[in-house]
Amino acid sequence: MWPLKLPAETLLPQTVAIVAKYLAAGIGQSLTEIADFLEAGGHTVLFETDTAQHVQRAGLQAATPAQIGHLADVAIVVGGDGTMLGIARQLAPYSVPLIGINLGRLGFVTDIPLEGMIPVLAEMLEGKVESESRTLLEASVLRDGVSIFQALALNDVVVSRGSGAGMAELTVSVDGRFMYNQRSDGLIVATPTGSTAYALSGGGPILHPRLQGIALVPIAPHSLSNRPIIVPDSSEIVIEIAGGRDISVNFDMQSFASLQLGDRIAVRRSAHTVTFLHPQGWSYYDTLRQKLHWNEYPSIEGNLR
Numbered sequence: 001m002w003p004l005k006l007p008a009e010t011l012l013p014q015t016v017a018i019v020a021k022y023l024a025a026g027i028g029q030s031l032t033e034i035a036d037f038l039e040a041g042g043h044t045v046l047f048e049t050d051t052a053q054h055v056q057r058a059g060l061q062a063a064t065p066a067q068i069g070h071l072a073d074v075a076i077v078v079g080g081d082g083t084m085l086g087i088a089r090q091l092a093p094y095s096v097p098l099i100g101i102n103l104g105r106l107g108f109v110t111d112i113p114l115e116g117m118i119p120v121l122a123e124m125l126e127g128k129v130e131s132e133s134r135t136l137l138e139a140s141v142l143r144d145g146v147s148i149f150q151a152l153a154l155n156d157v158v159v160s161r162g163s164g165a166g167m168a169e170l171t172v173s174v175d176g177r178f179m180y181n182q183r184s185d186g187l188i189v190a191t192p193t194g195s196t197a198y199a200l201s202g203g204g205p206i207l208h209p210r211l212q213g214i215a216l217v218p219i220a221p222h223s224l225s226n227r228p229i230i231v232p233d234s235s236e237i238v239i240e241i242a243g244g245r246d247i248s249v250n251f252d253m254q255s256f257a258s259l260q261l262g263d264r265i266a267v268r269r270s271a272h273t274v275t276f277l278h279p280q281g282w283s284y285y286d287t288l289r290q291k292l293h294w295n296e297y298p299s300i301e302g303n304l305r
Helices: 027-040 065-071 081-094 117-125 284-292
Strands: 015-020 044-048 074-079 098-102 129-143 146-153 156-161 168-174 177-184 186-190 213-219 229-232 237-243 247-251 255-258 264-279
Touching: 015 027, 015 065, 015 081, 027 044, 027 074, 027 117, 044 065, 065 081, 074 081, 081 098, 081 146, 081 264, 098 117, 117 264, 129 156, 129 247, 146 247, 146 255, 156 168, 156 264, 168 186, 177 186, 177 213, 186 237
Parallel strands: 015 044, 015 074, 074 098, 098 264
Antiparallel strands: 129 146, 129 264, 156 186, 156 247, 168 177, 168 237, 186 213, 213 229, 237 264, 247 255
């Protein structure tokens, strides 16, 4: 079932945007193939402006992310998870559903293989989809009580020290209540989507996307008793820079701000969400098995034979 972006009397998407990792080798041919397929099916096709510069095509319609947000019923994202993270943050305020075609190595959120993509897209654009909603974080950097930087994150907000600097000293509170002082290389604040990204490398747990939680995962803490913790996603998390130098905060590794002593980073769940569309029969557990190479054992009954 399609999300409610479309008018009630319309069951299938009419205008489809294409967004791509345009620096990928040979991407132009794949984008042309997708556009030809869409236009043959009667869809209006929009190319994101940067993507459009790498497509040779008569009558091409280019659109900014904001224009895509207003005009498109669905966006097809061709690239890796980084490409998806970038456009998802920009389209989140417009509630445009996203379909991911994987050109990267992992593909947790771009899950359709490039090979054989057209038959899969044909079924999905007929309404045979699995739809899921993902939460985002919003964060503000406060200096002397004034917000100097704001951004959204689909994966995580990460406070970290520079490569040549000593440990960062952080004071963390949740909903106005002091949690801990921490000396470490930094702190990851992750959504369930981001729990399989940097937070997982830092020893954090995997959170199912339907869970309403935010993970706080220390990066190489000085004290081994500083462990990951999950807090309700209704929480406001405030991280204050109490010591250290060359400290910064990044949002999905795509937006950055340099920090000073006394700066505070206030993180909370965003009012916006991102809708991902998957092929019918898609399973989050299948994704975990494939991407994390989990072993699949024969049945107990089979072992007993």
